[in-house]
Amino acid sequence: MSLERGNIEEETWQAQALLWNNIFSFINSMSLNCAVQLRIPEILHTNHPTPTTLADLAAAIPIPDHKADHLRRLMRLLVNAGIFAADEAGAYSLTPASTLLVPANGRMGMAAHVTMNLHPGIVELWHHYADWYKADGPVMPFDVAHGVSGWDYLRGQPGLLALFNDSMASDTELLMGAVITKCAGVFHGLRSLVDVGGGVGMAGKAIAKSFPGVKVTVLDLPHVVASLPVDGDDSGVEFVGGDMFKSIPSAHAVFLKWVLHDWTDEECVEILKKSKEAIPTREEGGKVIILEMVVDPSCPDEKVRETQFAYDMVMMASSMGKEREEREWKKIFQDAGFSDYKITPALGLRSVIELYP
Ligand SMILES: C[S@@+](CC[C@H](N)C(=O)[O-])C[C@H]1O[C@@H](n2cnc3c(N)ncnc32)[C@H](O)[C@@H]1O
Structure with missing residues (x-):
């Protein structure tokens, strides 16, 4: 691989793209979290099987009219990631992945996994991984980030604990259906x-x-x-x-x-x-x-x-x-x-x- 100015090979551009892709992987997670917060899976589910236009989606959330094009950009990323589908007219519908994000039976489904794992307190601990590797004392990165174990942190945050319980229950419901039939x-x-x-x-x-x-x-x-x-x-x-x-x-x-x-x-x-x-x-x-x-x-x-x-x-x-x-x-x-x-x-x-x- 040559890094001489003016003599950059294709391999270098691919390497740069790979790094950018890894640097920005979290944008996919956070955009997914944003869609859950905007209740986009529920809205598309309500209109199913009719695809939802951008204007209808913007109105149903609701967001200000002038932000509709900003919403289109979020949806473009999530369609590319396989979370939603878009037809030729640009109207959106659920994919098998986003179907799992639709609340059912009084539970949030996999939306609970999204919200819990991307909660600021949980994301925080990823900033402390390197410190944890270097330190001789703390048992887990969670201890370094919050001074308590993951379980104790959850117990101290009733909202987060409820999300954890919801995510476990939703997972068990999905998994056990398959275990019992297959x-x-x-x-x-x-x-x-x-x-x-x-x-x-x-x-x-x-x-x-x-x-x-x-x-x-x-x-x-x-x-x-x-x-x-x-x-x-x-x-x-x-x-x-x-x-x-x-x-x-x-x-x-x-x-x-x-x-x-x-x-x-x-x-x-x-x-x-x-x-x-x-x-x-x-x-x-x-x-x-x-x-x-x-x-x-x-x-x-x-x-x-x-x-x-x-x-x-x-x-x-x-x-x-x-x-x-x-x-x-x-x-x-x-x-x-x-x-x-x-x-x-x-x-x-x-x-x-x-x-x-
Ligand atoms: C990750 S959860 C899994 C729960 C359930 N099996 C599921 O998949 O939904 C782990 C469970 O183990 C339980 N647990 C932890 N320590 C335990 C112990 N010493 N004896 C019995 N259960 C314990 C927790 O209270 C919790 O309900």
């Missing part, structure tokens, strides 16, 4: 299952509804269980307050959705050892069912690789967890005393892992 075999033959770190029990309730023969228990921290509404729950799911590092209620299967990625390898081994104690032998049908990412660094889909690596950075910033490659999962499973496992990559970026004692 991976139903995973639950066949089970008579009981304990959803460990099951939160408000959305996954547990979905399993109980689809597989009435399975008795479902949800284990979460005592304060989480104590905060659940006691009335109006006819799901048949039993909630137990406890600590998964100490004891897990006995069941045919232990279910762990998006729990292990919050913890270190050593802590995962402890959780899985407790899980093994809770289930019968493989011959008697005992297993652990895990829903997590299995990172594939050689995945041919660049977007999948990019997103899984980004999620791993999120876990490093906010907890001591990580998104793991298969070889890392395998080591944890072996250290926890399990004999075999099966990975079914059927859920987009995440997989179902069945783990056998």
Whole structure:
């Protein structure tokens, strides 16, 4: 590569474009956040299947007339990113991506992920990553940015905590629909299952509804269980307050959705050892069912690789967890005393892992 003045090769321009693209990647995120704040997915959804003209979109938000062309520029970027679609007349409609941003069932859907991850307090921590690498003390970038762990920061900000809970519930709703239809075999033959770190029990309730023969228990921290509404729950799911590092209620299967990625390898081994104690032998049908990412660094889909690596950075910033490659999962499973496992990559970026004692 020559950097001599007047002798700049094509490779240099490509390098400059690549750097600009990386420098400005955050503009895509923030423009997406802007569209969510302007309720653009909801407006396009209301007009669906008729595409929405720029003038109608501007009027529905509403914004001043003289800003309509500024809105067109935002929409151009987001159409290019695949978030919205535009027809030949320039009218806009939803794509599969923005359909996930439309609120449903009293929840924000993936719009909660957008708003939470781009909250100023969360974005702030990315400014402290380099300090965290150099410092010998603080455990996570979150500690450097805010002086407290990610969980404590969330607990101190009720609005942000509500967004986190909404984003988890929306995710569980989407994911469990797919698990139950595409991976139903995973639950066949089970008579009981304990959803460990099951939160408000959305996954547990979905399993109980689809597989009435399975008795479902949800284990979460005592304060989480104590905060659940006691009335109006006819799901048949039993909630137990406890600590998964100490004891897990006995069941045919232990279910762990998006729990292990919050913890270190050593802590995962402890959780899985407790899980093994809770289930019968493989011959008697005992297993652990895990829903997590299995990172594939050689995945041919660049977007999948990019997103899984980004999620791993999120876990490093906010907890001591990580998104793991298969070889890392395998080591944890072996250290926890399990004999075999099966990975079914059927859920987009995440997989179902069945783990056998
Ligand atoms: C990331 S959330 C996942 C919730 C749920 N599985 C889902 O996917 O929606 C992790 C859950 O683990 C719970 N948790 C954390 N520490 C725990 C412990 N020691 N014992 C039991 N549950 C715990 C948290 O309260 C939280 O509900």
